[in-house]
Every structure is written in C-alpha cells, then in structure tokens.
Amino acid sequence: MVDDVDTVAQFYRDVLGFDTTLETDWYVSLRFDGGELAILNRTHETIPEGFRDSVRGLLLNVEVPDAAAEHVRMVETLGLPERLSLRDEDFGQRHFIIEAPGGVLIDVIEPIEPSAEFSAAYAGE
Structure with a gap:
C-alpha cells in the first residue's frame, strides 16, 4: 500500500x-x-x-545471478537508496538491501556456498 x-x-x-x-x-x-x-x-x-x-517491516527477496553487478546497476548507476551494503554471508548469500519507493526493503540476493557451519542447517535436496 x-x-x-x-x-x-x-x-x-x-x-x-x-x-x-x-x-x-x-x-x-x-x-x-x-x-x-x-x-x-x-x-x-x-x-x-x-x-x-505506510508499509513497515516488509522485506522482499529478489534472487539474481550476480549481486555485485546488480549493486553497480541499482546503487551506483540508478542511485537507489542502499540500506545494507553488499556483503557475503556465512549462511550462503551475497546480497545488499535497497529501499524501493513506498518504503519496502528489497534484499537482492545471489546464492553462494554457505560456510561448513551453515551447510549442516540446510535441508536435504
């Protein structure tokens, strides 16, 4: 809304x-x-x-093949407001968060290999 x-x-x-x-x-x-x-x-x-x-507390996940390239396009080129900088997470994501018009947070995610600690937490295929 x-x-x-x-x-x-x-x-x-x-x-x-x-x-x-x-x-x-x-x-x-x-x-x-x-x-x-x-x-x-x-x-x-x-x-x-x-x-x-206004919407508060909504985080929309969008999976992409290359989070670094999308970061360049969305943050550096388009100037969208970055709320979490590009980073790799042990739980298996390279991601960053932008704020869309209307206040929704968008988590732009590239799946990466999780750490050994987090690999055990994933359900089997």
Missing part, C-alpha cells in the same frame, strides 16, 4: 523487470516468474480503517 501507485509500479517494472497484468488508477498487479505483486493506493476504500499506514 503506497501513496503513489504509478511511481512504485514503474520502479518494479523498470528496475526489477515485472510485467503488468492489471492496471487501474488505484491498483496495479505485477507478475514476475510466476509470482504476483499488488500495489495499491493506501487510502482506497477497500483498505480497512486502521490499516492504511
């Missing part, structure tokens, strides 16, 4: 490659690789009173 549906939807289309499946003046449905993302105006009458505040 956001204030500016058009700007937020355009971000997901331009930066992350989502396709539009439905678009109105207050609601946009986007699809990427079988998943759906709905963006809607937080003041619309279908949103119950008391739940129209």
